[in-house]
Amino acid sequence: MRKDVTDKGELGRYVGKIRAVLGDPRLREALERAAAQVPGDAASRDKIDALLGQDLDSMPSSGGAGAGVPYLARSPLVSMVQSRVEEALAESGVRDASPRRPRWLAWLAWLARAVKGDVHLEPGSFTPEDPDWYVAIAKGVLERLAEGNAPFNAKPAEYDEMRDDARLVVVGDWGTGLPRARAVAALMQQKVAEALAAGRQVHVVHLGDVYYAGFEDEDRVRFLDLWPVTAAQAGAGVTSWSLNGNHDMYSGGFGYFGTLLADPRFGHQRSPDGNTTSYFRLRSPSWDFVGLDTAWDADVVSAGQIAVLHDPQASYVASVAAASERRLVLFSHHQLVSFYDKADIGTLLPDDLAPVLGGDRVTAWWWGHEHRAITYEPASGVRFPRCLGNGGVPILPDPDPPAGASPAITWHSTRTVHEDGQNWTRFGFAVLDLRPDRIEVAYIDDDGYVARTETIT
DSSP states (O other): OOHHHHSHHHHHHHHHHHHHTTTOGGGHHHHHHHHTTSOSSSOHHHHHHHHHOSOGGGSOBTTOSSTTOOOOBSSHHHHHHHHHHHHHHHHTTOOOOOTTSOHHHHHHHHHHHHHTTOOOOSTTSOSTTSHHHHHHHHHHHHHHHHTOOOOOOOSOEEEOOOOTTOEEEEEOSOBTOOHHHHHHHHHHHHHHHHHHHTTOOEEEEEOSOBTTTOOHHHIIIIIGGGOSOOHHHHHTTOEEEEOOOHHHHTTTTHHIIIIITTSGGGTTOBOTTSOBOSOEEEEOSSEEEEEOOOOOOSOTTOOOOSOOOOTTHHHHHHHHHHHOOOEEEEEESSOSOOSSOGGGOOSHHHHHTHHHHTTTOEEEEEEOSSSOEEEEOSBTTEEEEEEEOOSSOOOOOOOOOOTTOSSOEEEEOOOEEEETTEEEEOOEEEEEEEETTEEEEEEEETTSOEEEEEEEO
16 A cells, blocks of 8 residues: 555545546546446536545545544545556556655655656656546546446355364455555464364455455455465365455455455355355354355445445344354454444444344354454343454554443453554454354464453353
């Protein structure tokens, strides 16, 4: 992730340049087709301009607020612009510049390049100083929007061979490719190899989100190339699973369904007809783990801030809960409860899953979406509600919750690392070691430190 793309001010300037070229005749066809996906009767250019013209200062960021925090747009179009600008900057050979670099210093550097003849303002040079550069980026974004969203597969994947002594390695919001996210992957791979050496079955689960917008190339470079399961380990029986996140859907979910899940290591995440699917069940003699897709939405411009639950997932969970006395654990991208991100909590999850949540059937639930590791006291019908979204997105330390905060927090990852002049919370993941009557859990930071252990019963 480039600093000059994750800086809100710099990104705003790029978005402004792209808005300025929307009237270019070369974009007319793509603009019309993209606007047809957007509800409303406004003119095509007005629809797209309104989506790109949102005030970034008022838009939430998946990276959170605070000086120096990477800005990760929660808008499909702006997020796609981030993706394509970063790609185009790299292809143009533009060096990553710190957002803290003074503007006058950047201007002098530009002037020096101009004097040497390295800057060309005429069309065709395909650099950030070239209007055609923005036309090309806009065309790529509009063409993807025009495709709509990848279809939802209503049939789940079912894996019925999990053992009661299996190990699950779980990480959330990991797909950034940042150095400490790579460190997390290396540690996860160690935990996979350790379990294999002990003769244990291993399953590795990602709770969703590849940044910025889940394009196919991002899924390859920031996720698949770094995924902590090798082809040899997959051949030895290690399975891989990944949930759908809001950032995965920002470019329509095509990368998620068609590239990420199409990788042979994710070969078990298929419905009976062989197609990739975004929800699944892992079953052992004593446990049912159900992974839910809380991000797929028919609305192509949804920010995905709040969970959705496309049919028939709610009835599927209810059927799993009713079919046996196995202990039930849920995985999802979006959270059921939250102390810090209350604006992301909706009513759909608790309402749609009310028959299960109201029956005290859910032993535990791990989710991502907010980039923290938190354990809560029992809440909303779940005995062990857990947030595990600290896999790869930098955030600043949170203030301590006040006494009597609701939902009540029993543990919150607060270890930090000093980088770029600031203290950032540690990235991490969790190891879940199954037993017939319990799960032994370890929360591990990106430096290998075991930050917390607990027993889920």
